[in-house]
Amino acid sequence: MRSRGETGTGISRRGLLGAVGLAAAGAAGCGAPAGDGGGSPQAGHVTAPPPEGVLGANFNGDPSTMTFAELQAVSATWLRGFFPMPDAEQGPPEGRPAIGALLTAAGRGYGTVLSLKFPFDRRPLPVPGSTAMAAELQRLDKVLPVVLNRVDILAIGNEPFIETRAADRGDRLNDFYETIARHVTAYRAEHFGDKCKTRLYMGALNHLDRPAWRTPAAERWMRFVRETPSIDGVDIHPHLPAPAAGQRYLDYVLPRMRPEQRFLATEFSLVLLWKKHLSDPVAPAFADRYSVPRGTPVWRVLKNAIDHPFPQRQWDDLLAMSPWFAAHRTFLWEQMDRFRRTGRLAVATYGVGQDAAMVRDFGPDKTPWLLNSLFCPYTVQPSGGLPGRNRAWTDAFRALQHT
Template sequence: MATARSGGALGANYNEKLIWIKHDELRRVNAKWIRGFIDMHQIDSHHPDQDPNIKALFRAIDAGFNVILSLKWDCTKLNFPASGSSELDAELSILDRLLPLVLGKVDILVIGNEPFIEAKSDQRNDHLNEFYETMAWAVIEFRQKHNYAMTTRLYMGALNRLDLPFKRTPAIERFLHFIAVTPELEGVDLHPHMMTFDGHRSMLEYCLARIRPEQTFLATEFTMVWHWKEHMNNMVSSKFCTKYGFSPSTKNHEIISAAMQSPWPLEQWKEYLSNEPWYMQYRNFITDAMRLYRSTGRLAVATYSFCPMRMRKLPLKDDDTPWMLNGVYAPSTVRLRDDGSRWENFPWAEEFRRAQVEE
């Protein structure tokens, strides 16, 4: 198994859309790591090897890419099953069918995707902790029994918005404590979507202080998307509107909707973004974030978005989250190349390459 370099690797995040992995896109920006998640309630529990996302994952492994796979349990409409219940047995049986396929093949397995988001509000307590601890022990025991400890490392997570004091609940404390006292776990997975760099720093300090000093962290999603969202009701620069014939009162969410409705040439998309101070303020975001994460000496791998909102429904409303702004490749706002491939996005593709060099 290839391991992350001591400085912390930077890879590509595909979330649940592993079917969107394109090896040529990865190689164009020197990406060596891939991350995605499997929804344990959506996968064919009897034939997980036939799942299109699993097949895409294995094709990437065969092509030489390193892989992080997260296991998602969507309990937003369900209570966590009680210990000893038939519902819990059903969850464990699905896990038992998946683990033989992925252990020994993926480099890192993450127990959980965003557990505190993917749970009912009244279940974000000991019920959540007991469920994820049960899943973790099932994975640990299976890995030990079949001698996969040297080929697949284990993490738990991912945790969100722990820059906010009110998010630092007893259940979060228990989650981190379990990671700290469980030697088979390498560390914690984080999703630092923040408003400021101080937020990124605060979340890291909080989490790393609560796990063992030798444990590391993943940052399998990271953006400034909440900062961008604050500006969706701002009016677009007058210079851009005048040049391209838009009303001077056009707002950012409306201009992005227009680009999705009828994709623009890449240069027009770049021109729009480069005239928006709220966007350009963080044009070096990937470089700066990776420097911060690596400065801890405890980053294992971070992965940045390669597939933001390809299927986004129109229009982009004024209170929607503009995920499509942050992909390494241009999202649905830019025309495809003549050969049908996607253009690199501005400025994230160049940022991604630069962060690889600085690793």
């Protein structure tokens, strides 16, 4: 999805410190062998399991929303982020925050997933053979030498059907991404042969629970995935209005792939369900306990938490006393079970931390991404050296590392 601050400039003191720390770690690790941790040794190493039914952490495009201490606190062993391809013009890719963080994580033993983001929602998609397409391929040639054989999984695309103008979401979209995929495949074969550890996926499809998004272009996308031997599978982003809607994604993509192919779910959540309840009155029990006027809408209470972060107990109570949230506290368990029962999940990743754009101009129409995050630095007071957290998610995330 696009509205979580992928280009936001607001950053908290914590986010700034996280960015500085990760940048320093990335600089130490860049160019180092895959086994060289780099960065500060106290963060420690992990041993990532193979990509078979794994639940990892996701920072999207901004690694300043997390620290390695937070990853350790929830026992994470896999990490995902995306890289906007125009940033390849801003200097060496290994020095950009997202790639630097993933390379540092790889050096510390984490499994890593990098999604390449091509933002064309405000300009036409390049046509193969054009000057604009040549420029995109030149950017790729800056990034591929840095990440291939170092990250475990490279997803070609982030959310192509959202990050493309509506007028281009037909054959033009397919032509563009198929050209990119063939270029990546050819580069990997030429420079690494069969020894490259990086697996390739096409990503990611959105809103497959809605018939209107199952277009001829989506069918062609899946056909290309199925018919291209170098592609290991497809990425999906099930942001859902109800838990059962996640099955519709699986029902769509699994029959359209080769039996040995797998899927990623590098983003998933119930954020569309949370949004339905922003204008509900806050639970009376919560209102009475914390001297909030009865009838105050949920969005206003969340805005209060943004303006004056709650103690952990108050945040816990807000969620536990809200029936629309409490009824779905087991969502991570249920969705991971749904994914794993297919026998074809490679890696799913879940959002680590709130970012500045999640809380900017918060109101009744804002998509409440802030309710998805494991850690909640913008709405919950820190404790024990870590930001406040959403215990429904952190407890489940940690337990799911061992099931």
